[in-house]
Amino acid sequence: MTLLPTEPLQITEPFSGRNDTRPNLVGLSREALQATLVEAGLEPFRARQVWQWIYWHGVTDFGRMSNIAKKTQQRLADLFVIERPGIVTEQRSVDGTRKWLLRFADGNEAETVNIPEADRGSVCVSSQVGCTLTCTFCHTGTQPLVRNLTPAEIVGQFMVARDSYGEWPTPTETTRMLSNIVMMGMGEPLYNFDNVATALRIVMDEQGIALSRRRITLSTSGVVPMIAKVGDVLDVNLAVSLHAVNDDIRNTLVPINRKWPIAELLAACAAYPGAKNSRRITFEYAMLKGINDSDADARELVRLLTPIHAKVNLIPFNPWPGAPYECSSNNRIHRFAEIVNEGGLSAPIRTPRGRDIHAACGQLKSASARSKGQKVLL
Structure with missing residues (x-):
């Protein structure tokens, strides 16, 4: 079936920045929120109340915080805001996927996607505006890194998705379909680790959004020295963008491999907390015609990953304007999967979602550009 392009369903007026x-x-940690309110002359216990209203109920208006006195509500409103990223466009795919182009207070933009399934929704969250890694099969890699996203901008993406679906709990309904977060959007999360970690701790806080760490997956292209820290600090599910079974090819597809080659990457994965128990590390593998999809590649993938408690996500390449690759044929992908499965590894073939709105894996990009002379701290 040929998917027809859809039109953006929501457009807001562009703005140059935030004047407030x-x-x-x-985006403040629980401790930072309490310190901020106390500094403003409010009682420490207010932090717990405000936290629950922001992250459990999803309110943006202090006047809706019904267990806080009117006078205190007004003082909070005079001093602070509860702010999400602004929606520039919202697009909806024929398969139910939604993509938002979000604008932040300084006018920069990034994309966020929700991929709905029958029993859950996985929100694909960005960690940077642009990317520094220049992976050649990824559209985001063609956009130079502009800057890291803040904790507020990272957790705010999930909050925008909740707003769009009307999924903040009510007194009679607490079921929420937006149940998972995958840090697989624009950027390399491990090059913005502190901000990502703060945001994910907020997401996991049981008095707020309250997602289990088992429902959060962080994907990396292979920043080897940071992998152990992810396990120690967050202990979330780990996904690795592998995409090749030898260094020569991976050096081209994922240039960070020149710094940390496959052997070093797999050693770090083998040592990741939980890698030898029921939680498997997911290795992402984009299927590229004539590049990494041979029977020999499949057998080598089995050899490399067998010592690790792993599974492989086979991703049919998602095209984008000017892409230098083609997707492997359907028969080739299924033969590759058959070899990997026969080798004892689980190798599901991911069904492409949101291709008609360029919301699929590897297709995200924004028009934001770094100002001349602007430095980015990694």
């Missing part, structure tokens, strides 16, 4: 000078309470 009040601090945003979204």
